[in-house]
Amino acid sequence: xxxxxxxFNKIINKIALLKDKYPHFSEIEPxxxxxxxxxxxxxxxxxxxxxMDNVNNPRWKQGLKIPKKILAPTSxxxxxxxxxxxxxxxxxxxxxxxxxYIGDVQVTVDILGGNPEIKKKIKSIIKSENLT
Numbered sequence: 001x002x003x004x005x006x007x008f009n010k011i012i013n014k015i016a017l018l019k020d021k022y023p024h025f026s027e028i029e030p031x032x033x034x035x036x037x038x039x040x041x042x043x044x045x046x047x048x049x050x051x052m053d054n055v056n057n058p059r060w061k062q063g064l065k066i067p068k069k070i071l072a073p074t075s076x077x078x079x080x081x082x083x084x085x086x087x088x089x090x091x092x093x094x095x096x097x098x099x100x101y102i103g104d105v106q107v108t109v110d111i112l113g114g115n116p117e118i119k120k121k122i123k124s125i126i127k128s129e130n131l132t
Contacts, residue, residue: 001042004105007129008085012046014125015081024050024079024114042105043086051078052113073113080112081122102129 012031019025027050054069071080085105100107107126111119 001105004042004085004102005044007102008044008046008083011083011125011129015122018118018121022118023077024118026050026077041087043084045082045084048081049079051075052080071112079114079118080110082108082110083126084108100126102126 009031012028015025016028016030019028025048028048031046051074052071053074055072055074057067057070060066060068073079085102085107088101088104088106100109109122109126111122
């Protein structure tokens with residue numbers, strides 16, 4: 001699983017390089033040798049939030065199962081990114097989009113805020129690591 005930790009680090013460091021072009025990433029720093037907290041099951045994640053906050057949900061109505069607050073950008077450069085690598089069989093999330101794969105590892109990516117160009121850049125960085 002060491003090779004997947006290396007791929008994960010490479011992806012995060014490529015995203016960190018985007019901070020010269022996009023203010024959304026102004027606080028991302030390159031990482032060194034981030035590894036899974038456990039080897040069985042393998043799981044490693046990266047969470048980054050910039051200019052995001054919990055705001056009142058305009059769709060909320062009392063008595064309905066809709067959250068009263070939602071995470072939303074507080075400025076034009078607001079973004080939230082959560083990238084997770086985990087072994088294929090151990091993912092139990094309820095995602096709208098299915099995870100991608102890099103070898104034997106599932107890759108899930110959640111991005112809130114940002115613009116379509118940024119989302120496309122992040123997706124292309126991840127896809128460049130030979131998703132199968």
